[in-house]
Amino acid sequence: MDQFLVEPLFGDGPVSWYTPTNVTLWMAISVLCVVLLLVIGTRGRAVVPNRIQSVAELAYGFVYKMVEEVAGKDALKYFPYIMTLFIFIVFSNFLGLLPTAFTTTSHLAVTATMALAVFISVTVLGFVKHGMGFLRLFWIDQAPLALRPILAFIEVISYFVRPVSHSIRLMGNMMAGHAVIKVFAGFASLILVSSIGIAVTPLSILAITAIYALETLVAFIQAYVFAILTCVYLRDALHPHH
Amino acid sequence: MPQLDFSTFPNQIFWLIVTLVVIYYVLSRIALPRIGAVLAERRGTITNDLAMAEELKLRAQQAEEAYNKALADARAEAHKIIAEAKAEIQEDLNAAIAKADAEIAAKAAESEGRIEEIRESALENVTEVARATAREIVEALGQSTDAASVESAVAARLKG
Numbered sequence: 001m002d003q004f005l006v007e008p009l010f011g012d013g014p015v016s017w018y019t020p021t022n023v024t025l026w027m028a029i030s031v032l033c034v035v036l037l038l039v040i041g042t043r044g045r046a047v048v049p050n051r052i053q054s055v056a057e058l059a060y061g062f063v064y065k066m067v068e069e070v071a072g073k074d075a076l077k078y079f080p081y082i083m084t085l086f087i088f089i090v091f092s093n094f095l096g097l098l099p100t101a102f103t104t105t106s107h108l109a110v111t112a113t114m115a116l117a118v119f120i121s122v123t124v125l126g127f128v129k130h131g132m133g134f135l136r137l138f139w140i141d142q143a144p145l146a147l148r149p150i151l152a153f154i155e156v157i158s159y160f161v162r163p164v165s166h167s168i169r170l171m172g173n174m175m176a177g178h179a180v181i182k183v184f185a186g187f188a189s190l191i192l193v194s195s196i197g198i199a200v201t202p203l204s205i206l207a208i209t210a211i212y213a214l215e216t217l218v219a220f221i222q223a224y225v226f227a228i229l230t231c232v233y234l235r236d237a238l239h240p241h242h
Numbered sequence: 243m244p245q246l247d248f249s250t251f252p253n254q255i256f257w258l259i260v261t262l263v264v265i266y267y268v269l270s271r272i273a274l275p276r277i278g279a280v281l282a283e284r285r286g287t288i289t290n291d292l293a294m295a296e297e298l299k300l301r302a303q304q305a306e307e308a309y310n311k312a313l314a315d316a317r318a319e320a321h322k323i324i325a326e327a328k329a330e331i332q333e334d335l336n337a338a339i340a341k342a343d344a345e346i347a348a349k350a351a352e353s354e355g356r357i358e359e360i361r362e363s364a365l366e367n368v369t370e371v372a373r374a375t376a377r378e379i380v381e382a383l384g385q386s387t388d389a390a391s392v393e394s395a396v397a398a399r400l401k402g
Binding site: 001004005006014015016017018019021023024027028030031034035038039042045046047049053056057060061079080081083084085087088104106107108109110113114171175 | 243244245246247249250251252253254255256257258259260261262264265266268269270272273274276277278279280281283284287
C-alpha cells in the first residue's frame with residue numbers, strides 16, 4: 001500500500017496543510033495536462049482541427065452534451081464547474097495508471113471534498129432557486145398519500161447518502177484497481193523464491209495486463225459517472241418537481 | 243490504510259482546492275470560451291457554405307431554365323421563319339405555275355388558231371387543186387369546159 005502514502009516532496013518532515021507533497025506534484029501534473037490539452041492544444045483555433053484540438057473539442061462536446069441532456073438547458077451556466085471536475089478526475093485517473101504514479105483520486109480526502117462540494121452547492125442552489133419548494137423533491141406526488149411520509153423519509157436518507165456514495169464509488173474503484181494490480185504484482189515475483197512461480201508468474205503477468213486494460217476503462221467510466229451524477233443532482237436542484 | 247490517515251487530509255484538501263481553482267480559471271477564462279468559439283465558428287462556416295451551395299444551385303437551376311427557355315424560343319422562332327418561308331415559296335410557286343399555265347394556254351390557243359388557219363388554207367388548196375384537176379380531167383376527156391359548172395360540181399362533190 002506504499003503507493004497510496006502521502007509524503008512530503010522535500011525532506012521527511014511532518015505533513016502540514018501547506019507542505020508540497022506527492023499529492024501536490026501529481027495534481028500539478030494533471031493541471032499541466034489540462035493546460036496542454038485544452039489550452040495549448042486549441043491554440044490554432046482552426047476551423048479544421050488537428051488531432052489534439054479534435055480531442056479537446058470531443059471532451060468539450062461530450063461534457064456539454066451530458067450537462068444539456070441530463071441537467072437541462074438552464075444548467076449550462078454550470079457547465080464550467082462540471083467540466084472542471086470531469087477533466088480533473090479523468091486526468092488524475094489516467095495519470096494514476098502510470099507506473100510509480102500517485103493516484104490522487106484514490107484518496108477519500110480528495111473524492112469526499114469534491115462530493116461534498118457538489119452536495120453542498122447543489123443543496124444551496126436548490127434552496128436559493130425554489131426556497132422551501134425545494135423540499136418537494138422529497139414529497140412524491142405520484143405516490144399514494146399514505147405512503148408519502150414513508151417515501152419522504154427514505155428520500156431524505158438517500159439524499160444525505162448521496163455524497164457518501166458519490167465519493168466512495170470513485171475512491172473505491174481507483175483504490176481497488178490499483179490494489180488488485182499490486183496483489184498480482186506480488187505474485188509475479190514468486191518465480192524468484194519458489195519453483196511454483198514458473199506457473200504463477202506468467203499467469204500473474206497476464207492478469208496484470210488484463211486488469212490494467214480494465215482499469216483504463218474504469219478510469220474513464222468513473223470520471224464519467226462522477227460527472228453524470230453531478231448533473232443528476234444539479235437537475236434535482238433546478239427542477240425538484242420530478 | 244493511508245486513505246484513512248486523517249493527518250494528511252488538510253494537505254490533500256488544500257492542494258485539491260488549489261488545483262480545482264486553477265483548472266476552473268484556466269477553463270472558464272481561456273479554454274472553454276475558445277473551444278466554444280471555434281465550434282460556433284465551424285457551425286457558422288458550415289451553415290454559410292451550405293446556404294451558399296443552396297443559392298448557387300438555385301442560380302444554376304435558374305440559368306438552366308433560362309437556357310431552356312431561350313432554346314425553346316429560338317426553336318419556335320425558327321419554326322415560324324420556316325413556315326413563313328415555306329408559305330412565301332408556295333405563293334411564288336403558285337404564281338409561277340399560274341403564269342406558266344396562262345402562257346401555255348395562250349400558246350396552245352395560238353397554235354390551235356394557226357392549225358385552224360393551216361387546215362383552212364389546206365382545205366382551200368384542196369378545193370383549188372380539185373377544181374383545177376377536175377377541169378384538167380374534163381379537158382383531157384375532150385369536153386369543153388365551163389369554169390362555172392366545174393366549180394359548182396366540185397363544190398357539190400366536196401360538200402357531200
